[in-house]
Amino acid sequence: MSSRVRTAGLAILAATMAFAGAVYGVTRSASADVVAQLNGPQLVADMGAGWNLGNTLEANINGIPSETAWGNPVVTQALIDRVRASGFKTIRIPVSYLGHIGAGPDYTVNAAWLNRIQEVVDYAYSRGLYVLINMHGDGYKSVSGSWLICDAASQTAIREKYQKVWQQVATRFQSYNEHLIFESMNENFDGQYGNPTQPCYSNINAYNQIFVDTVRRTGGTNASRWLLVPGWNTNIDHTVGSGFVIPTDQYRASTIPAGEQRLMISVHYYDPWDFAGQEDGTITQWGAGATNPAKKSVWGQEDFMDGQLKKMRDTFVARGYPVFVGEYGSIDKTAYDSSNNRYRADYARTLVATAKKYGAATAYWDNGYNGQHGFGLFNRSSVTVTQQGIIDAIMSAVGGSLPSSSPSASPSSSPSVSPSASPSSSPSSSSGTGTCRVTSAVNAWNTGLTNSIAITNTGTTAINGWTLAFTLPAGQSIVSGWSASYSPASGTVTATNASYNGSLPPGGSATIGYQANHTGNAAAPTGFKLNGTTCN
Incomplete structure (x- = not known):
């Protein structure tokens, strides 16, 4: 699946698309080993409901990342506090580097950009939230300046650059505790939908291995923190099969219990696409409660969703590797069907509940855009809730509650949509x-x-x-x-x-x-x- 990209009225991005010789500047000593306190099931439970700060730190103009490039305002502490007050415990922050990376062989990341990434991370981290940061748009062929391309000819140079960038990012955050999680990349594939190709998939596996080795060898909490890796295009079918290789974790802290993992598997979920993302008014309803069969997709309902997430449980969770559904959601089609938000809430509720059933954490994709075809749950300019019904559905599924020390997120303090209840509630x-x-x-x-x-x-x-x-x-x-x-x-x-x-x-x-x-x-x-x- 592509990244869900939309600015105010403008679709920026449509449906897209073992390196052993690396030199590490920082090495891990035994005294730096810090073991994360939670095992896999405990981590998933503690992460609770997740939310994406989408179309922000991964946004760019002509290959130069800028958080306001796609129409969203500058991120503030107030926004993060509003998200937290609404019950979310995890925030995924997509990040692109692109033109902020200098020339080789050092590939130095622009210091001001790293500082801003850290500042936004701190907005959430300082509030006790889990925070995920990744390398998001650097692998999209449709993005100007992209370079993490799995079917490009210059794989040696790509791997060297990739290793250097992650070394700098990991070093910057090496003292942060296990509430910070790194994600190796986003939806990396060759841009052609269908079955994975070789050696492209082999290169993606190699990137993941470089990522794990690099982060671990920077030391500090990086030696034991949870790391998140995707398969082909974060596609469930192509991650449970088709050639995905879980990285080895040979440099992890020696104090991690031998029977525990510190790697998570990343997938995204937008099925069926004609309901979740297709920008027309044909399919606006989802699930068993749909009242108009003509407005409901012929596939991708509750049974399909259950089967897909069960595959992840059987393949990874059962072996100790937690699963993170790092993106899911559905666009606003109320312009075509006034009842659409009810089914969007049903979809979110069912996805989160099913993921929880099979040992996976989740993060809703919010691109900051409210209105027709938007994914937004919040108005980022006014720092208010716009889709209380979807938020309520997510929280009911995950068992979330409002933090007692957080600002109020009651519907009376912000505009909202009436909470959705499934037909048999x-x-x-x-x-x-x-x-x-x-x-x-x-x-x-x-x-x-x-x-x-x-x-x-x-x-x-x-x-x-x-x-x-x-x-x-x-x-x-x-x-x-x-x-x-x-x-x-x-x-x-x-x-x-x-x-x-x-x-x-x-x-x-x-x-x-x-x-x-x-x-x-x-x-x-x-x-x-x-x-x-x-x-x-």
């Missing part, structure tokens, strides 16, 4: 009386559902450690959960607090949730009891 439920209150909000599709449960201590004494018992309707079975442990998977279930949310002072609350399969009954659970006390 259940209303919040409550029953009984006591010193606790529980509400649950179910969002369901044909054979699955997610449920977000808010627990509030309405008593006068603190609760230190809790279990929440409830009964699932017949035919429901929990397949994954967050912010608590759940046992058994069906019938009367007990959710036990996580290490960070077991204390509930008077008036305090915790939000937990789960994804479940169902056989037709998507109703909310009943009979909530907190530490044996019936809740209302």
Whole structure:
């Protein structure tokens, strides 16, 4: 898939398109080994919902990167705070280098550009968010000045340049903790859709290996931080097969447990394209809740999405390599169908829930453009929310909640679209009386559902450690959960607090949730009891 590029009214980019002799300026000493604290499943859970700062640091004019080149304003701390306040815990920052790279053999990156990259990273990193930075547009044939071209003749020079640039970037950030993740490249391929070609795919594998070796050998936290690598064009089918090779990680910190990985696999998801990205008014609805078959694609529905992400689980997650769906989303087609935002929300909710089911983290593609054919969730100039319904759908799927120390992101503070609910969603439920209150909000599709449960201590004494018992309707079975442990998977279930949310002072609350399969009954659970006390 191409990068989703759009500035105010102007489509800038349409559908696009073992180096052993490198010299490393900084080497890793054993004393510099710093082990990331989270294993793969813990990392995915902690990353929560992700968001892309798209069409910004990868934007360029005539091959010279500039963050305002494609119509977006200069990034501010206020924007990042708004994104965080909306519940996102991870921000992916696409970056291009292009004409900011000097001549060989040093290939020095412009210092002012590196400084600005670091400044934008710090906006998010300083707020405790996960941050991903990559090499985004340098591999697009359609971008002026691109050079990371897998079927170019000068592969030796390309590899030398690639290694030098990543060495400089990694060195700049070597003291940052594991909340910073590097991504080797974006959607690299030969520009021709269809099956991968050789030796082009071999060159992409070589780039990934150079990236891993280079970052690791710069030392500091780089010796152990999580690194993200894609296959051919971040395409799922061509990553689970067709020649993708996971890089070796021979230079990683010796203190990383032998049975754990520190490499993640990157893919993107925009299927079906006629709904997600095609700029016409033909296909505007998606999913089991679509009301007009003529406006729904003939493929790429929930079952297909489930199958694609299951492939990633079976091929990589099962072997200890987390998966990151670094881009997904769908463009605004409300000009053709006023109900379109409902289906955009359904699409986002289902993608995030399915990814979570199969051990993958996600990041919504936001190109900063609101209106016809835009992906935007926020107005970056006014720092307001424009698509609260899609954000709510994402958060309901991932089990997210607003950070208590963040600025308010309530719909009353910004223009928004009414939250979308899937056709079979259940209303919040409550029953009984006591010193606790529980509400649950179910969002369901044909054979699955997610449920977000808010627990509030309405008593006068603190609760230190809790279990929440409830009964699932017949035919429901929990397949994954967050912010608590759940046992058994069906019938009367007990959710036990996580290490960070077991204390509930008077008036305090915790939000937990789960994804479940169902056989037709998507109703909310009943009979909530907190530490044996019936809740209302």
